[in-house]
Amino acid sequence: SGAYTDNKQYEMALQYAERALKLKKELQDDLGAGRVLNNIGTIYNELELFDKAEGHFKEAQIMALKVGDQKLISLVGTGLMFTAYGKRDFRKSIALANEVLSSSDSLADLDIKVTIYQRLSMAHGKLGDYKEAYEYARIGQAMADSLYNEKIVGITNNLDAKYQNEQKTKEIALLASEKELQTLQLNQREKERNTIIIFALLASLLAILLYNQYRLKQKSNKELQKLDQAKSNFFANISHEFRTPLTLIKGPIEYIEQNPEERLNRSHIKMIRRNTNRVLALVNQLLDLSKIDQDSLQLKTTEGDIYKCLRAATSSFNSLAAQRHIDFKVDIPVGDLWIAFDRDKLEKIVYNLLSNAFKFSDDGEMVSFKASYGDQELQIEVSDSGQGIPEENLPFIFDRFYQVDSSSTKEQGGSGIGLALSRDLVELMDGTITASSELGKGSFFTVHLPIEEIKTTRQKEPKQLVNKETPTAQPFVIEKTDRRNVPVVLLVEDNEDMRIFLNEHLTKHYRVLTAINGLEGLKKATARIPDLIITDLMMPKLDGIELCTKLKSEITTSHIPVIMLTAKAGLENKIEGLETGADDYLTKPFDARELLVRTSNLIEQRRKLRERFASTDAKVHPRKVTVTSLDQKFLEQVLELLENQYAKSDFGVSDMQNALAMSKSQLHRKLKALTDESPGELLRNFRLKRAAQLLAQEADTVTQIAYSVGFNDLSYFTKCFKGLYGVVPSAYGN
CATH class of the missing domain: 1.10.10.60 (Homeodomain-like)
Structure with a gap:
């Protein structure tokens, strides 16, 4: 068992240890049984099966106390200390360590003391008590140095004793024969060579350890840099996610403030409500993450029909599926399933998973939601036939701030916190969430939540009023071609609400062409040669920077003035935009009047240049x-x-x-x-x-x-x- 343990073949070690334990118990060898139990507990600690380890240590402790073997008592106490630390119960680990140290008579082995002080230092560090952590680290290091010195002294004494013996042997050998003397000299040289080899090996081992420490430090630094970059990307994305809806809320309100005699129409009110809800959802997600970090987010369970909750949550995506011609399949068992659950957190999990499925699926594709219950476990499966996730990115998709595509040309917006929040909420419910994906074929998410069906008499849930918006039937209207003799403005914006909002303001003064991404904008600019282009910075397929670069490098479009709209408010972002040839730069949220003034000024500037020629x-x-x-x-x-x-x-x-x-x-x-x-x-x-x-x-x-x-x-x-x-x-x- 010991040999297999040293080689880290723990399964074989456990098999032989169990056989040894059985034999010791049959022989009624309590001390031997206690030692074997202690060894088994140590193996389970190595396997991080801490509950099993604790059970065997406690049984070993009983045997040790029974036979009164102080060394075994110390060893078992040390093992329990490691188990508590592995279970992240750092206070208990500290208490057990102090208990072992207090019995100084039973702790003559200096190796054990060094180990205990080192673990005390680590446990105090985990609790944030760095002063105590430092003190125990210092004591442990001092003991380690003392242990090292003792070993060196022991080795030196042994070598000295051997040397004296060899000298006496040589004297005897000289008296015996010259041949024996030569043999002894050869033996001495061989031993000296072996000693040098041993010291060389020790030096090499020390060098390897130092090099590994250096590599671990370098790896840690790289991980910190990646985390810092992820946070930077997150703040840039969250800025964009906030500034765009704020512009759409601010614009109509400023218009009413400037024109108090007019009223907002229903479409504007709906747009304000949509974007208010969008900002509120972002704020709530950030607050939930903050509560999770502080361990203050608690489950608020109420009894109810979980199937009914899932039907309501999935039905909110029906209109989106119909609008985008997506085959939305929902498979929830007929009937009800009465349990105690946190409705709000379950809805957030479902909403985040379905939102991602719809977001990363093209029009006309498939999204599926399936729920089932069995063996006291609710299983939720969400799949889509969208673009999928690259295999190298899959392990990180639940990490906070992580986005598979963090570039400014990503197809879909987002803050990088939805899946991270979903995972935290699932774990709060003692559940698990997993993901699998194949690039170009779609993704598959599975959630397992442990629940227990309530068999008692059920109270009927109060009926909830659902505000269903019935779409108003719009008459078929043949669009008229705008033949006004006014300048043509091309508006390139991927956000539909923002595109409609700006179009309404610009149409009063100009003929407006629209494009939903940079690539479409480039095609329309080349084909129609507008008088001015207004473009967003962060767009799919081709972002505003690349669009501006291509426009200004083509002879057919290089003369067209470009106004760039962006949620990135940093000076370096503005400089980058202007360096590509953009004629003006406007940061969200902005006043629509300011955009109109800047548009008018640039068009008028070009007109004066033409008149001059x-x-x-x-x-x-x-x-x-x-x-x-x-x-x-x-x-x-x-x-x-x-x-x-x-x-x-x-x-x-x-x-x-x-x-x-x-x-x-x-x-x-x-x-x-x-x-x-x-x-x-x-x-x-x-x-x-x-x-x-x-x-x-x-x-x-x-x-x-x-x-x-x-x-x-x-x-x-x-x-x-x-x-x-x-x-x-x-x-x-x-």
């Missing part, structure tokens, strides 16, 4: 009418092309398209945005400005000048010139 000045530098270096480079390329080709009468818009490698619509939208002129107008006006220069210098006749700038028809040239300058060419010089 469209002036009759013969020479306007591209740098003075562009905002980005890419636009300046493009306009310089256009003007250089016109400078080289304007005199050719057959040079037209199609030639411009080929030279600039742009389609007809792309070239038209780009030039219209930068100069407020179509490609044809730009070419014609460029020729007229060159003609005006020549006329002012009286370089030639009107006819020759017209032909030299690319006009074939003199009357058409005269008409165009008068249209631009208000006088005929012949009168321009005067």
Whole structure:
């Protein structure tokens, strides 16, 4: 048994120990039986089966007291101390340690004393009594050093005694024969070599121990860094989760405050209520986590039908399932199951699991909820056919603050506390929660809660009034195309409430296009070339930073001003947004009027730049009418092309398209945005400005000048010139 224990083969050790115990009891060897029981208790401590260990130690204690063996009494007391520590009953562990130490007569073994003082130090540390922990650590270290010195002295004395014996042996051997002397010398060298090897091994072992300590410290530091990063991500996400609904609550309230004669419509009131409930749910989750940390969260059980509670909780997802065409399967046994349970905490567990299942499933997929009862245990199963969880992330999904995707382009929002809270609530009910998943096929969560059905006469639960909102039937309306001659604004926002809220304010002044993520926004911006883009920062598929970078790096969209909306209020986030080319930056929650003012200012700024280019000045530098270096480079390329080709009468818009490698619509939208002129107008006006220069210098006749700038028809040239300058060419010089 001892050999197997030393090799950590505990199952084999237990088998042989049980056989030895049986034999000792048959021989009525109480002392031997007590020692075997003590060994079994030690093995169970190693296996962390502390209840079994405690039972065997107590039985060993009875045997030790019966035979009065003080050493066994001390060993058993020490084992009970380790068991109490393993069960995290640190006060009991301290009391047992002090009890063993108080019987100093029975504690002659210094090794045991060192172990006890070390465990006392650790137990006091766990209780936060660092002063006592330090004192016991100091005493333990002093004893350990003393023990080490004793061993060294013992080894030295033994070596010295051996040396004296060898010297005497050598003297005898010298008298006997030279050959024996040589043999003794060889033996001595061999022993010296062995001694050196032993000391070298001890030094190597010490080096290995120190290296392991260093690695453990490094690992601990890395884990602390990961935890710190997780907390940073959590605070960034929770900020976003709070700021977005606060904007949607603040906006309508400020509108009513500024327009007291008007009233909020029903959709606005519902939006405020939705986002108020969202903020309240977040606050409640954070409060629950705080209570769990302080061990102050208690179960508040009431008797009731748990199946009815589960039906009510799952039914709240029916409308969402119908809206997203998700196959929502609910399997709850018919009838009732009357037990005492905490309704609020059970509903939170169900809500968090189903919310995640719906959140990470695409439209048209499947979500399943199943409940069953057997062997005094309630089993809840929640599964989905969504995107699944990578295998390397699965062990961490119940960790607080952890999110599988913590990037700003994650498909779904969240704070990273839902599953952690669910696990804590399940454990508060003495239950277990497990998860399995396959990437691309979905996830499966299982909850086991120990419950006991109440067989007594049941009182009927009071009927609860359920506020069911019946959706108002909306008549079918054919949407009319907005043909107003106003600027076009592209709104890119993944939050539906925020998108509707901003759309309502912007539509009063602009034609509004909407996109639900960055990728869709990029496609619409490239296809429609709006006058301005308003985009959120944190979005799925493509976040605001990446969207802005792509827009500003494409020649067809680089001129479009971008306003970035974000819940990240840090200066470094603002700088990052502006560095990508964003023209303005607005932090949630914000005033809708401020957004409208900033939008108007940017559009007006671009309009003035276009007017400046469209002036009759013969020479306007591209740098003075562009905002980005890419636009300046493009306009310089256009003007250089016109400078080289304007005199050719057959040079037209199609030639411009080929030279600039742009389609007809792309070239038209780009030039219209930068100069407020179509490609044809730009070419014609460029020729007229060159003609005006020549006329002012009286370089030639009107006819020759017209032909030299690319006009074939003199009357058409005269008409165009008068249209631009208000006088005929012949009168321009005067």
